[in-house]
Amino acid sequence: MLRNCEECNRVFSHPSRGLCPECYEKAQKDFDAVRNYLKENPGATVVEVARETEVDVDLIYEYIQEGRLDVVPRDASLQCTICGASITIGRVCARCRNDLRNTMSQKAQAPKLKSRQDAKVYMIEHLKSRND
Ligand SMILES: [Zn+2]
Ligand SMILES: [Zn+2]
Known part of the structure; x- marks a missing residue:
């Protein structure tokens, strides 16, 4: 195009x-x-x-x-887009990245626990909090 x-x-x-x-x-x-x-x-x-x-x-x-x-x-000097901590690489700090990764792996490991929706909400809450 x-x-x-x-x-x-x-x-x-x-x-x-x-x-x-x-x-x-x-x-x-x-x-x-x-x-x-x-x-x-x-x-x-x-x-x-x-x-x-x-x-x-x-x-x-x-x-x-x-x-x-x-x-x-x-x-x-960069700031984590989620919590605002100062970081030197990427968009999120190690802690938030871990949080996100845990959410993802929970989702992968326990699909029965309606976790797909939970993970989504969790992500949205996370993304919202960066604008506060
Ligand atoms: Zn050009
Ligand atoms: Zn962070």
Whole structure:
């Protein structure tokens, strides 16, 4: 299907991608540059990485949040989207991830305990609480 590139607004055709081929390639290059820089300079800060790779700070935070970087900048600070605890990778802290995982495994192990619905409610309650 035809769509507009999120970056340059050019019309292109791709079933799922939001970026045209050129912007997609640039996005890949930016990501590689950030990842490689951090691999070679594990103690670097977000600002240093941005300066050295010429990649936007916002974009670097996006990579961190998406958990795409093996090494995160030294001063990267993110918040758990559920409880607000400070974390260095991903979107939820280890504790909330554990909670969620327990819910999931309960659901898998005890399907008789109407747990599918319970798990759903639990998830919704969890997601709601992050907006408080
Ligand atoms: Zn584009
Ligand atoms: Zn949390």
